[in-house]
Each structure stands twice: as C-alpha cells, then as structure tokens.
Amino acid sequence: MKIREINAMRGPNYWSxxxxxxxxxxxxxxxxxxxxxxxxxxFSERLKELFPSMYSHxxxxxxxxGFFQRVDEGTWMGHIIEHIALEIQTxxxxxxxxxxxxxxxxxxxxxxxxxxxxxxxxxxxxxxxxDICNALIEGKDYDLEPDxxxxxxxxxxxxxxxxxxxxxxxxxxxxxxxxxxxxxxxCQLGYGANQxxxxxxxxxxxxxxxxxxACDKEDTKYLLEQAEIEVPRGDIISKESSLKEAxxxxxxxxxxxxxxxxxxxGITVDINxxxxxxxxxxxxxxxxxxxxxxxxxxxxDHRLLVINNILVAAAKRTPAHVIxxxxxxxxxxxxxxNRDPRRGYGHENVLxxxxxxxxxxxxxxxxxxxxxxxxxxxxxLLLKDTANLSTGxxxxxxxxxxxxxxxxxxxxxxxxxxxxxxxxxxxxxxxxKPLSETGGAILEVNAGPGFRMHLAPTSGLPRNxxxxxxxxxxxxxxxxGRIPIVAITGTNGKTTTSRLMAHIAKMKGYRVGxxxxxxxxxxxxLLMTGDCTGPTSAExxxxxxxxxxxxxxxxxxxxxxxxxxxxxxxxAIVTNVASDHLGLKGIHTIEQLARVKGVVPETVLxxxxxxxxxxxxxxxxxxxxxxxxxxxxxxxxxxxxxxxxQRKGGITAVYxxxxxxxxxxxxxxxxxxxxxxxLTYGGKAPFMIQNVLAAVIAANVRxxxxxxxxxxxxxxxxxxxxxxxxxxxxxxxNFTVLLDYxxxxxxxxxxxxxxxxxxxxxxxxxxxxxxxxxxxxNNEMGSIAADxxxxxxxxxxxxxxxxxxxxxxxxxxxxxxMVNPNKKTTIIPSEKDAIIHAVNxxxxxxxxxxxxxxxxxxxxxxxxxxEQEASGEKVFSE
Numbered sequence: 068m069k070i071r072e073i074n075a076m077r078g079p080n081y082w083s084x085x086x087x088x089x090x091x092x093x094x095x096x097x098x099x100x101x102x103x104x105x106x107x108x109x110f111s112e113r114l115k116e117l118f119p120s121m122y123s124h125x126x127x128x129x130x131x132x133g134f135f136q137r138v139d140e141g142t143w144m145g146h147i148i149e150h151i152a153l154e155i156q157t158x159x160x161x162x163x164x165x166x167x168x169x170x171x172x173x174x175x176x177x178x179x180x181x182x183x184x185x186x187x188x189x190x191x192x193x194x195x196x197x198d199i200c201n202a203l204i205e206g207k208d209y210d211l212e213p214d215x216x217x218x219x220x221x222x223x224x225x226x227x228x229x230x231x232x233x234x235x236x237x238x239x240x241x242x243x244x245x246x247x248x249x250x251x252x253x254c255q256l257g258y259g260a261n262q263x264x265x266x267x268x269x270x271x272x273x274x275x276x277x278x279x280x281a282c283d284k285e286d287t288k289y290l291l292e293q294a295e296i297e298v299p300r301g302d303i304i305s306k307e308s309s310l311k312e313a314x315x316x317x318x319x320x321x322x323x324x325x326x327x328x329x330x331x332x333g334i335t336v337d338i339n340x341x342x343x344x345x346x347x348x349x350x351x352x353x354x355x356x357x358x359x360x361x362x363x364x365x366x367x368d369h370r371l372l373v374i375n376n377i378l379v380a381a382a383k384r385t386p387a388h389v390i391x392x393x394x395x396x397x398x399x400x401x402x403x404x405n406r407d408p409r410r411g412y413g414h415e416n417v418l419x420x421x422x423x424x425x426x427x428x429x430x431x432x433x434x435x436x437x438x439x440x441x442x443x444x445x446x447x448l449l450l451k452d453t454a455n456l457s458t459g460x461x462x463x464x465x466x467x468x469x470x471x472x473x474x475x476x477x478x479x480x481x482x483x484x485x486x487x488x489x490x491x492x493x494x495x496x497x498x499x500k501p502l503s504e505t506g507g508a509i510l511e512v513n514a515g516p517g518f519r520m521h522l523a524p525t526s527g528l529p530r531n532x533x534x535x536x537x538x539x540x541x542x543x544x545x546x547x548g549r550i551p552i553v554a555i556t557g558t559n560g561k562t563t564t565s566r567l568m569a570h571i572a573k574m575k576g577y578r579v580g581x582x583x584x585x586x587x588x589x590x591x592x593l594l595m596t597g598d599c600t601g602p603t604s605a606e607x608x609x610x611x612x613x614x615x616x617x618x619x620x621x622x623x624x625x626x627x628x629x630x631x632x633x634x635x636x637x638x639a640i641v642t643n644v645a646s647d648h649l650g651l652k653g654i655h656t657i658e659q660l661a662r663v664k665g666v667v668p669e670t671v672l673x674x675x676x677x678x679x680x681x682x683x684x685x686x687x688x689x690x691x692x693x694x695x696x697x698x699x700x701x702x703x704x705x706x707x708x709x710x711x712x713q714r715k716g717g718i719t720a721v722y723x724x725x726x727x728x729x730x731x732x733x734x735x736x737x738x739x740x741x742x743x744x745x746l747t748y749g750g751k752a753p754f755m756i757q758n759v760l761a762a763v764i765a766a767n768v769r770x771x772x773x774x775x776x777x778x779x780x781x782x783x784x785x786x787x788x789x790x791x792x793x794x795x796x797x798x799x800x801n802f803t804v805l806l807d808y809x810x811x812x813x814x815x816x817x818x819x820x821x822x823x824x825x826x827x828x829x830x831x832x833x834x835x836x837x838x839x840x841x842x843x844x845n846n847e848m849g850s851i852a853a854d855x856x857x858x859x860x861x862x863x864x865x866x867x868x869x870x871x872x873x874x875x876x877x878x879x880x881x882x883x884x885m886v887n888p889n890k891k892t893t894i895i896p897s898e899k900d901a902i903i904h905a906v907n908x909x910x911x912x913x914x915x916x917x918x919x920x921x922x923x924x925x926x927x928x929x930x931x932x933x934e935q936e937a938s939g940e941k942v943f944s945e
Contacts, residue, residue: 068095073193075189076088077630077632078629078632078633078634079630079631080626080630080666081626082180084670086165088163090180090189090190093179094178094197095175096144100174104143105138106141110204113206117199120158121150124154146168147200148168149166149180149196151200152189153182155195155196155218160411161183163181165182166181166182172654185221187221188225199214228252228414229414231254231265231266233522233531237537238256238537241541242547243256243537243547244256244633246606256548258614258633259608259610259612260578260615263548266515267515270540273486273488274487277485277487280484280485280512281486281512283327284324284327291480294479296479297502297509299510300318301317301360301361302360302361303358305356307345307349310344310348320338321338321344321361321363322336322360323335323351323359324361325357326359327354333351333354364495364506366496366506369465369494370492372490372516372518372532373489373490374488374539376487377535378466379535381466381469382463382466384461384520385460386453386454387449387450387458388450389450390442392444393441393443394441397438397441414457417523417525418456419457420459434448456517456519461526463526464527465527466527467528468498473501476509480509487539488516488536489513489514490513490515490516493508550615550616552619553616553636553638554631554639554670555621555642556622556639557664558644558646560643560754561584561642562583562584562585564761564762565583565619565620567758567762570782571779574779574782575779579614579617580611580618581608582607582608583599583600584599585598589611602631602633603632604619605619619633623664626666627654628652633670634670635671636671636672638765638768639675639676640765641677641686644657644685645657646811647811648660648839648840649841649844661685661688668692668695669694674696675695675768676698676718678700679698680700680757681708681709682702696717696718697717700764701719704721704723709721713733716731716732720761726738727740738780739781743781744756744780744781745783745785746759746790747759748785748794748821751825752794763780787806791926792919792925793808794821797930800936802909804929805825807916807917807919809918810920811840815848818855818916826912828910828913830856830914831857831905832855833860833918834848834849835862835863836861836863836876845878845879846885848879849879849881849883849884850885852883855916856916857891858891860893861895862896862898898921898925899928902917902929917929
C-alpha cells in the first residue's frame with residue numbers, strides 16, 4: 068500500500084462543514100485491493116489481539132463489536148486503517164471518533180478521512196496506521212508504545228496550554244472566532260479591526276507596567292509593604308559575601324529564590340542553616356543575577372486568582388508527595404500515585420504524573436531517604452519544592468471559604484500592581500481567616516497566572532475562570548469580535564464579483580480586505596500576489612487589524628486542500644457551477660464539484676444570506692443545505708424560482724427591461740440600466756450583468772443604500788487596474804486586443820457571446836491547453852475556439868501541470884479539427900512570442916483575443932506594445 072498524499076483540513080470542508088479538523092489521506096491499496104480482511108489469513112485475530120479496545124467501535128453495524136464484525140465479514144484495508152488511526156489517537160489521550168473511507172475515483176485508491184485534535188499528531192497517525200496495518204497483514208509483531216508516546220509528545224509540543232485553551236474555548240462557545248498567530252500561545256480572538264489578543268493569560272489589555280512590576284519581585288514587595296500588606300521580611304543580594312548578613316537579618320527558617328524566576332525554578336524553601344542557604348543561593352543565581360532571601364512562612368500554599376480586579380477563584384496547592392504505608396519503597400509509592408487514572412503525560416489529564424529528576428532525589432536525600440527506602444506508615448514525604456500542578460502537585464478549590472478581608476486584600480493588590488489578570492501566592496494556615504490573625508503573608512504576585520488548578524482542581528468545584536477574561540475583552544452584550552465577511556465561490560465570475568463587492572464596500576467607507584485569484588488586497592494595496600483564494604489568504608485578511616470588512620474569494624483548490632479559512636460568514640455568493648478541474652483531487656463529476664462549492668453557503672450565519680444563481684440548477688439545489696436566509700438572482704424575471712421566493716417576501720435581483728433590479732417580495736427597486744454600468748460593456752456582457760446582480764443583493768443585505776450602490780457601479784471601470792484579466796480591451800490604431808482569463812469551456816462560451824457583439828474584420832484567438840484538465844476538456848476548448856475564431860494561435864502555459872507541451876497542443880488541435888479541419892492554426896509555444904506575432908500580423912479592424920492564465924505578464928506586454936505604437940515604432944518587438 069502507498070500513501071499518495073496527506074492533507075489536513077482546518078475549517079469547513081468537502082467532508083464535513085461541522086468537523087473542521089480532519090486528515091484526508093489518499094491511499095493506494097495497490098495489490099491489497101484484491102485482498103479484503105477476510106482473505107488475509109489470521110488478520111482479524113491479530114487485529115483484535117493488538118487492539119482489544121477497538122471492540123467499542125460500532126461502525127456501520129451500530130453496536131459495540133460492529134467494526135470487528137465488518138472485519139470478520141471482509142472489509143477493505145482503507146476502512147481498517149481509518150479505524151486504526153482513530154484508535155491510536157485515543158490510546159494517546161486524544162479521543163476523537165469521526166471517520167469515513169470513500170472511493171477516490173480510481174481503482175484501489177481511497178480517501179481515508181479521520182478526525183484529529185492536533186494536526187501533527189493526525190499526520191503521524193495516518194502514516195503509523197498504514198505501517199501497523201502492513202505489519203498485521205504480514206503477521207509481524209508490532210510494538211504500539213513508541214507510536215503512542217511519540218503522539219503524546221507531538222501533542223504536548225503543539226497544543227495550546229490549559230490556560231490559553233480554556234480562554235479560546237470560552238470565546239468559541241460565544242461565537243467569537245479565533246486564530247492562532249504563532250506556534251506558541253499567541254492567539255487572536257475576533258477578526259480584523261475588532262480583534263483582541265491573548266498570550267497564555269496575558270491579554271492585549273494587560274498593563275505592560277503591571278507585568279514588569281510582577282516580574283520584579285523587589286519592586287512588588289516594596290509597593291505591597293508601602294500599602295500595609297503582609298509580606299515576609301527579606302533582603303535582596305547579588306553576592307555570596309552578602310549572604311551571611313542577609314541570613315542574620317531575616318532569621319531562619321528562610322526561603323531563597325531568584326528575583327526574576329518563574330514556575331518555581333531556583334527556589335529553595337525551609338532553609339535552617341547557612342550551608343543550606345549557600346547551596347540555595349547558587350541554585351537561584353543560575354536563574355537570576357539577583358536573589359531574594361526572605362523569611363520562610365510556614366503554612367499551606369494558596370493561589371488567589373483576580374480577574375478585572377475581582378477575585379474569581381482560590382486554590383490550596385500541595386506539592387507532589389507520597390504517604391508511607393510501612394512496607395513500600397519510595398519508588399513504589401511514586402509508581403502507585405502515578406497509576407491514578409487522573410494523572411497523565413503533560414496536560415492530558417487533571418493531574419500530571421510525578422517524574423523523578425535530580426531535584427526530586429536531592430529532596431528525598433535531604434529528608435533522610437532514598438528511592439529504595441521504605442517510608443514509615445502515615446509519614447508524608449515531599450518530592451518537589453513547589454506546588455505546581457505541572458510537577459505533579461495537587462490543588463483543592465477553596466474559593467468559597469476565603470475570608471472577606473483576604474478577598475479585599477487580593478483585589479487591592481491587583482490594582483496596586485495594575486494587572487487585569489493576577490495570580491497572588493499566599494502562605495497561611497487558614498485562608499478562611501485574615502492574614503493578620505494567622506501570621507500568613509503574600510509571597511508573590513504573578514502576571515500570566517496558570518488557570519489549570521482552577522479549571523480542574525483535584526478536589527472541590529471547578530471554576531470557569533476563562534469566562535471573566537472574555538467578559539473583560541468583549542464587554543458589550545452580543546459583541547463577538549466579528550467583522551462582516553462576504554464569501555464568493557463558483558466556477559466563473561468569482562474574481563470580478565469579489566472586486567466589485569470590495570469596491571462597493573470601500574465606497575461606503577469600509578476599510579476592506581479582499582482575496583482574489585490575482586492576489587490579496589488591503590484597501591487598494593496589493594500585498595500578496597498569485598492565486599490567493601485559499602484559507603491562508605483568507606486568514607491573512609482576517610488577521611489584519613486595519614480591516615473592518617472582508618470579501619473572500621473561495622476556490623475549489625483551497626477547499627479540497629485545507630478547507631475554508633473561516634468557520635462562518637455573513638453572506639455567501641455562488642455564481643455558477645460548470646465543468647472545470649474535474650479529475651483532480653478525487654472530484655470527477657460536476658455534481659461532486661457542486662458539493663465542494665456548496666460548502667461556502669452552508670457556513671453562513673443563521674441571520675445571514677446565501678445568494679444563489681437561480682438560473683443554475685446545481686447552484687439552486689444548494690439551498691437544501693443552508694441554515695440561513697436565501698436570496699436569488701436571475702437573468703430572467705419570470706424564472707419560477709425567482710417568483711416563488713418573491714411570493715414568500717424574499718430578496719431577489721433580476722435583469723428586466725434592460726435594468727438591474729433589486730426586489731423585496733414583489734416590490735421592484737431599479738438600480739441602473741445595465742448599459743450604463745461600465746462593467747457590462749454597455750450591456751453586451753451578460754455574464755458581467757450576473758456578477759452585478761449578485762453583488763447588489765450582497766450590498767443590500769449588508770445595509771448599503773441604492774444610492775451608494777449606484778455610485779459604486781458607475782465608478783467601477785473595467786480595466787487592467789480594477790479588473791485585471793477580465794475583459795480588458797486595448798484599442799490600438801488599427802486593431803483591438805482583448806485580454807481575458809477564460810480558462811474553461813463555460814468561460815469560453817461566455818466570452819464568445821460577448822465577442823459576437825463586437826464589430827471586427829477578423830477574430831484571432833490565442834489559446835493554451837491546461838495540464839491539470841482532462842483530455843476531453845482540452846478537446847472541448849479547442850472545439851469552442853474553432854467555432855469562435857477565424858484564426859487560432861496555440862501557445863503554452865508557463866506551468867505544464869503534469870503533461871508535456873506536445874500532448875497539450877495535440878489535445879487542442881484535435882478539438883479544433885473536430886469542428887473545422889481546415890481552420891487556420893499556428894503553433895507558437897511562447898505566450899510572449901504568440902502575442903507579438905499576432906500584433907505584428909494584425910489586419911485592419913482585427914480583434915485579437917488573448918486567453919491568458921498569467922495575467923500580470925500578459926498585461927505588461929500588451930501595455931508595452933501599446934507604448935511602442937504610441938512612440939511611432941513600426942514593428943513591435945522587445
């Protein structure tokens with residue numbers, strides 16, 4: 068078996084609009100296509116022995132053991148690999164259960180689709196599952212544990228931490244979209260100009276002065292002392308020669324810690340001799356240049372969490388420890404604790420497994436024991452010097468018993484240090500009493516405090532501490548941080564409709580970011596070039612903090628490669644669906660292509676609009692999958708589909724009596740005469756009128772007035788600047804050049820209808836075969852060209868996309884000969900040479916029609932040739 072490719076979906080996609088995280092593996096079973104599971108001796112038994120937990124897989128049978136029943140009866144290896152990939156993720160602590168295996172359209176080749184939690188884990192699971200299946204087929208032993216551990220490590224390296232993750236999940240539950248901005252914990256909540264940012268539990272509204280103060284323990288302690296808040300006596304030193312005096316001043320027992328430390332690094336507690344202090348001093352110096360020597364306050368470690376100056380949670384923390392039973396060694400006691408099902412690797416469970424490192428061994432030795440020593444019954448042995456959950460500690464929620472005096476003190480501290488999210492470490496015997504009565508003290512104030520101990524305490528009530536963070540970032544009722552998103556898909560017309568919609572929004576005063584097959588624009592500035600119709604380009608726009616309106620062109624390629632770059636949009640436009648790119652990525656029929664395009668309208672928010680072409684059967688059928696308002700456009704006001712929606716009071720746009728007309732119910736609102744809209748070339752380009760109809764509905768449902776629409780339509784001039792590669796006309800002295808992106812049969816036929824209305828003495832077409840299209844598609848392009856042009860020049864694209872130059876030329880030529888074997892045809896592979904040849908040999912009144920795929924290069928050349936003509940040169944050349 069061979070893996071052809073592995074793609075990771077990260078948004079709504081062809082396989083599922085709701086499940087965004089899917090691995091899609093194209094798997095060629097090769098000879099195993101002839102050997103389902105019941106034809107491989109012993110396969111079922113070996114599978115059940117390696118994965119007894121797979122009994123829970125119900126599969127299509129619908130009950131436990133269903134998958135094993137399918138294996139016994141005989142099922143294909145792609146299906147089995149899907150289940151293995153899901154099960155090994157579950158065994159690694161990532162229980163994710165969606166999968167399906169579907170025919171790719173080639174014999175023995177399948178799309179193996181399964182869900183993942185972390186992308187790199189999903190990719191690893193795809194490869195590992197094939198290796199495991201091969202081993203089962205061959206009857207070889209396979210050790211799962213290395214794969215399971217590797218996936219755990221990949222998960223911990225990639226996943227958001229518990230604190231960041233909780234805030235993101237809370238935001239998502241309120242409909243606030245989010246984007247991860249780096250491989251660590253920097254995340255964006257909301258889109259564009261309405262975004263807020265978090266990094267762990269530091270927010271874009273956190274005071275930088277507050278963070279700096281909290282990181283400087285000396286300044287923190289000084290400010291708290293000035294505010295009459297209980298802090299332990301202490302001193303700050305940087306030299307060993309100052310240590311004795313500091314010990315004398317503070318008095319034993321004491322604690323030594325680095326002034327710039329975090330996460331418990333370099334801290335030593337309960338120091339009772341100068342020798343111990345000296346060792347602790349050097350450990351602290353490894354972390355920070357200056358060291359705090361302060362009184363060791365006896366009691367229990369408490370963490371108070373204050374958000375937006377209000378106490379929201381409190382926890383009592385206990386360092387990792389074991390309790391003796393009089394018969395087990397220390398190591399055996401640790402092993403017993405680690406068998407607690409609540410403990411896992413990293414952050415996968417409520418508690419973290421206790422690891423034995425050099426620090427642990429030193430603490431054990433200082434207590435008079437070794438790992439092999441038997442701990443007396445009921446004796447408690449600490450294994451770590453801090454109470455962090457990440458080192459195996461435990462936490463008990465005590466929020467409800469914190470004394471009001473301590474609550475008030477904590478909230479004062481958050482204002483004194485000026486932190487919107489503040490973790491306060493307190494040592495006291497009893498948090499239900501004021502510190503003044505217990506002799507307790509504030510040990511530390513933390514910026515960016517961890518939430519894990521409050522979200523999932525070992526005992527006591529869990530607290531949703533992420534909620535007040537999101538409340539603070541988005542305080543207005545119903546504010547979800549979104550900006551308007553208009554998403555546009557279809558086979559032809561996407562780019563022009565996107566540009567027109569962006570122009571209308573800009574004229575209204577929005578700061579628009581938009582993506583097209585030509586590039587990404589922020590306002591009018593082209594910031595990325597090339598085909599930018601995929602999820603990466605969409606995210607580029609949605610990340611930009613200057614954008615408050617997004618227009619996103621969404622093409623087939625990005626949808627199949629990674630899904631959409633957003634989960635929800637406000638408006639979706641589907642222009643049409645025609646045969647194009649068939650035979651690629653497992654999409655072999657126009658119905659399958661329509662299902663790909665149909666993903667976009669299915670993502671519209673419930674109060675938004677899906678704007679569909681009522682003249683296109685496949686597009687109109689997409690209404691069955693939407694969960695939003697429906698709007699339709701048509702070139703025929705008598706279209707029954709239009710009339711049915713009008714009777715229901717719906718929004719439609721039609722071309723009637725020469726007008727572009729918007730209708731609400733049966734009420735007509737004429738926008739403009741089509742012939743007065745520059746984009747339609749005096750009404751001669753019907754496909755451009757269709758684009759206008761879709762755009763005016765989108766503008767209307769976004770609250771843009773008819774007057775503003777008219778102003779925008781009048782100023783949207785088809786040109787190399789505003790609509791590059793879309794009906795760009797260049798008037799030379801004796802002939803005309805028309806540049807267009809038409810690259811499929813439907814686009815060519817639309818171009819033919821337009822050019823049939825243009826006066827000329829002869830039509831010369833410059834066309835090219837496309838390497839990633841089927842032979843019949845290129846044949847059809849040649850046939851249309853033979854019917855459309857008087858003379859044809861066959862050139863070649865820069866990218867052959869898997870076929871040879873000779874193959875592509877022959878496909879076009881064969882199509883031409885099917886219509887007219889005597890059609891005058893010239894072959895000039897270079898696009899540049901083909902254009903120059905056509906221009907140099909142009910007859911008076913000729914119309915040269917250039918169908919180009921690399922628009923910028925073609926535009927540059929044609930414009931240069933016009934400049935040469937204007938300068939008086941007789942022959943066009945470089």
